[in-house]
Amino acid sequence: MSSSQTPNVSKVVLAYSGGLDTSVIVKWLQETYHCEVVTFTADIGQGEEVEPARAKAEALGIKEIFIDDLREEFVRDFVFPMFRANTLYEGEYLLGTSIARPLIAKRLIEIANQTGADAISHGATGKGNDQVRFELGAYALKPGIQVIAPWREWELSSRETLMAYCEQHNIPVDFAGGKKKSPYSMDANLLHISYEGGNLEDPWCEADDDMYRWSVSPEAAPDTPTYVELTYARGDIVAIDGQSMTPAAVLAELNRLGGANGIGRLDIVENRYVGMKSRGVYETPGGTIMLKAHRGIESLTLDREVAHLKDQLMPKYAELIYNGYWWSPERKMLQAAIDESQQVVNGEVRLKLYKGAVTVVGRRSADSLFDEKIATFEDDAGAYHQKDAEGFIKLNALRMRIAAGKGRNLL
Amino acid sequence: MSSSQTPNVSKVVLAYSGGLDTSVIVKWLQETYHCEVVTFTADIGQGEEVEPARAKAEALGIKEIFIDDLREEFVRDFVFPMFRANTLYEGEYLLGTSIARPLIAKRLIEIANQTGADAISHGATGKGNDQVRFELGAYALKPGIQVIAPWREWELSSRETLMAYCEQHNIPVDFAGGKKKSPYSMDANLLHISYEGGNLEDPWCEADDDMYRWSVSPEAAPDTPTYVELTYARGDIVAIDGQSMTPAAVLAELNRLGGANGIGRLDIVENRYVGMKSRGVYETPGGTIMLKAHRGIESLTLDREVAHLKDQLMPKYAELIYNGYWWSPERKMLQAAIDESQQVVNGEVRLKLYKGAVTVVGRRSADSLFDEKIATFEDDAGAYHQKDAEGFIKLNALRMRIAAGKGRNLL
Amino acid sequence: MSSSQTPNVSKVVLAYSGGLDTSVIVKWLQETYHCEVVTFTADIGQGEEVEPARAKAEALGIKEIFIDDLREEFVRDFVFPMFRANTLYEGEYLLGTSIARPLIAKRLIEIANQTGADAISHGATGKGNDQVRFELGAYALKPGIQVIAPWREWELSSRETLMAYCEQHNIPVDFAGGKKKSPYSMDANLLHISYEGGNLEDPWCEADDDMYRWSVSPEAAPDTPTYVELTYARGDIVAIDGQSMTPAAVLAELNRLGGANGIGRLDIVENRYVGMKSRGVYETPGGTIMLKAHRGIESLTLDREVAHLKDQLMPKYAELIYNGYWWSPERKMLQAAIDESQQVVNGEVRLKLYKGAVTVVGRRSADSLFDEKIATFEDDAGAYHQKDAEGFIKLNALRMRIAAGKGRNLL
């Protein structure tokens, strides 16, 4: 879209949830741009039926309606590659929202190509990260695409004006669904559910326990631990307790196990790409287990320097994903390095899940680099020469000895 | 020490625990090097009386005996500076052993200077990291010092030969203390206790619950959570629940609170600097709380780019400490950057401790950069112009749009 | 400035060169914003008189006129700190324009504070990096300041419309100066002169030799080399050929020496922060010498790991300066580390300047870490034990030997 005037748009693909806000957007796009609207609704594991969106779209006069089940693609091509890097944003956040956006952006563009649309649209606000993620992806994949971000354009910035718009345009408010409106701004997919706004806007205020949807509280979790065994192949989980599963099934099952044991709640203040701090609370049961387990299997199979290099690259990689640069050449470059490292990340990890905590209690692998003969505290029968350590230390110390000998003082 | 022959040593300062092994070393040094031995025993919070080491040393004929309480120095000058960086080795390990070694090295050299000794000695083996940490520190602080590492030199490599040596030299075996000999190799200080060896040498084998000394198991922890409030000044904790405390008192109290709630157990396979993998289990109750809390207060007070830069530097900083380079110019250089960032890390963090998990539930600060007016989901009265986001995204996307326009394909 | 409407501005401080463009801006500000204009003109070594700007400003009706000689501050507080890091953007560019902008931004804000102005303005276009550098600095130092960037707002985007505006408003065109208008867009200060535009917009086209202003061509330089000796204290040059000089005098003299020997021409394609590539040609005679010399003195005095850490941090530091983040907490954090490293960077470097090339031919220092006794190929009388190397190699190889022993293949 041009910066200064309303552009000519003939057809726009909208990321349509079926909810009230995006239903208003349909109408607003039709009115404001006098264009055809194509809706796209995806199941990425948010836990709500997507099929009802069809009837709602039809009621709004939409002719081209796309409803896709993207759960396997989401986990296989986005979640799993990200977890290969032990990715954490700002030391804490598992990037549950961030990693879903590039998939949506890709599908929006694919549908635009297929339907001959010249624009895409989404329901993200002008204050958040999601607008950036959608739009960077769209521009990177189709540079001439126009982007319409209604929340940055329209005047419907309060709930009241939005409701008035609905009444005026005969948009049934039950589009919002039968559920009581949550006081929080939420986002869900197979990796996580997030909560922002409401009383969370005071970072000193503890989140209410009844806010959470996917996990029981640690206090309410079972009094006996659950043990689970994960099988890795090339850095990805391929089986749980010996049973092979697809990527989406793996994540769904780990969500179930984690949620039942009170695992994966996170309460943080994070730094948005647009420049402000915000407070977010997340439930990521399966992801929390996966991060711990992946470090466990890597600890046995990865070379030390490869592991350290990965740790040094990770914050940058996490930042790229958080900021919306999944579809960028620098992310691809880092992914090439990360994926190269994962060929040997095979084996099993055994975990204990108990009242909010996940602990690695065992790991084994045919690709293990752990060498009992050398590591042992017992007699190693000559596998390791302790005398070698003297030269090792002497030469590592040499530069500092020379410096100290010339009067440098480190105290 | 020269690499090829027994050097001339007239006086050696030994890091002496009062236990059997270092008592044997006293005798062995006297016999092998015909030198005077100075013993140095430090209280760094390992939880055992250090005064009894005096009588034992005297019984071995030692004339110069140093017994120091280094707990405050340990926490103030080593533990706290390290925690300012949110330091984790290999994503998991809080460096409890690593961070104590440079203090011991420093005192060994100070005592060598004071007593005119020309050598130091320690009881670390030739397979581990501690020899490196002691010796790199010693060489960096006094380049001409000789280092005697008996475990790399002598033939007493098995328990049997060691016992035979004791008998032969009238070293009372009760020097080992009245406690039943643990099957594990252990190391303790105010930050942590570590366990290696025994059945832990199989990384698939879960640690026995009765191995742990400082913490109850999560299962045995109280059924109701404990809440605690920490006050930070310049990145360090200065009060708990509003009560000012010294650094060592802070850590001791957090160990008590954490241990009572089953917090801080960690079971990992780690990469040693000498080149092998080893399995270690750690209890770090207070440190686990401190890491989480420090991230909490930083999340509110640190600039985003400073926080991200710290995250990128941290793995290198952790590696330096793990590998024994505390007393190095590169660690000082990194510390200068880290400390520069901490001037604004002031405020309070509220935490929930429950059955092995520690959660930040609130944070507040006079130095907060959280701006409710801007972050709010409600109307912000013009504090933030959503329209700005369009230009922000457009220019951030420009390089990728140009590339895509010229045919680059990111899929 | 608000994004959507003309803000209320009562007084604006303009970075005023005295040239035609900024003179037009004076008039345009007065007309468009009906506000008072304060002009600020700085001598940062661009090689043109600044005093004539006074009469021109007076002729435009300006009452508050600031004309400052900032050359010493520029070199001392901006150029020298940057050179401590061996800073190069994209491996080539010495950041001559970038490093001057934060000083201008700082003075604009100081003058705004002093005169009670509520806005600043500048003559940078909307396509370049300089607008970003000016404005990021201004916002960081005075968050409520308004910024007016005429080139992003007005309609005078071509030379013709600009000239028409002059005629219409009686702005004498000789404000452009008597010099023939260069076909290039140029920027000069004590560190460099830059050229963009014109036939340089074709990256395959070689720059004309008569474009250059500060340096003779290598072909025209003397047939005998010039030798020069620089004295460093804490990483900064304090004397040339034994003669103490102020920072600005150092840089002026090195520009003279370099320019006379054809040194410091650079022709590159660079990546702008706003997302496009541009072709720039630079003359940086003194800076080119300083970079080479600083590496020379560091090579003798810096610890290896400190030097390597600096090299790893440098690209980020360069990027910060290029992108306009001098006045940021992350730049300060990096500077703290860099400056910490420079305490020992003292001594002399001897250089050969010849027909475009600068070569270090000698370096010496009381803080040298070069140890002839150890480095010698001759007998070192036991200063270094070659046997130590065996253990050093063995343990450094251990992780790879274990891996290969377990079947890993690196070929």
Place this chain on the structure above:
Amino acid sequence: MSSSQTPNVSKVVLAYSGGLDTSVIVKWLQETYHCEVVTFTADIGQGEEVEPARAKAEALGIKEIFIDDLREEFVRDFVFPMFRANTLYEGEYLLGTSIARPLIAKRLIEIANQTGADAISHGATGKGNDQVRFELGAYALKPGIQVIAPWREWELSSRETLMAYCEQHNIPVDFAGGKKKSPYSMDANLLHISYEGGNLEDPWCEADDDMYRWSVSPEAAPDTPTYVELTYARGDIVAIDGQSMTPAAVLAELNRLGGANGIGRLDIVENRYVGMKSRGVYETPGGTIMLKAHRGIESLTLDREVAHLKDQLMPKYAELIYNGYWWSPERKMLQAAIDESQQVVNGEVRLKLYKGAVTVVGRRSADSLFDEKIATFEDDAGAYHQKDAEGFIKLNALRMRIAAGKGRNLL
């Protein structure tokens, strides 16, 4: 080799130059280890005939003699991949020696496998980097191999004792070759020639001009510049002035061109991996041209963030190669990222060579990301919206504005 006693060795592969030192090693190995010796002599472009080594080896009683021309493999699989990263060690050194060692190590192991040898041997001293590079490579590729490093073992540490050994064992001293013995320790291959020792051991002393072998001095170079055009495909040079060439032919031709124009001399103090500083002088005519040219073609074709990421990774990559870790999983991991970036590095670079300086004067590519329509200073017909810059700057400044608004002071 065991650290403490002479190991049992039945057959050893020696990196044999045919010179005096390695001829002495042949004899010494036969005598000391009573083992069979296999010699391996490689042409890696050092500029001396390798075939004469055959007769010398035969005269020493060697039965298995390997003489290989490795020039193409050297440039194709080692030099070119390294140059894709714009690799410089400590900001200056093109790693000419370092990059040849892993190839030698690989061939030593291949020959050991082929001949059933259980050990390798080399003529590198115990003070340098080359021993590390040979041995790390050997251990990584064949973990059970024994390594014999005579210079670390024998007593022949002075020229006199060596000569006495020759006389005693009837080793003809003319093995040293007819050439006058250089006062420098030298190493040559197709990428460079290096000089150490002699009067270079004083870092203040300028190298004598008659030391250099491959390049004329800049003063003696032609008075008119030479222009050359290089063609790149996927980051490697495939043609010079339009003529396709093999990798080794490319480097040989660039050496010729560079040497004739006085290009590629470098005089530095560098930090060895074994802990000391040393002074080295290098001639790298072709490599110096290649570095400059590769940056030139990348500047046009690489995405900005990819380029910056490469710059941040480069120092680590250079350190790995310098320290001898070519055959390591972390080098492979970095190489995967680097190679991923090079798919688009195609096109032509035009260079000017003149009296020691190499300058890029033009670059063009079908994969160029330079967009004249956007970069132009002239009217761009709406290709770029200058207004977008305002939002870009505003949001990039937001975190600092909030901070300043809350009282943070960056001055």
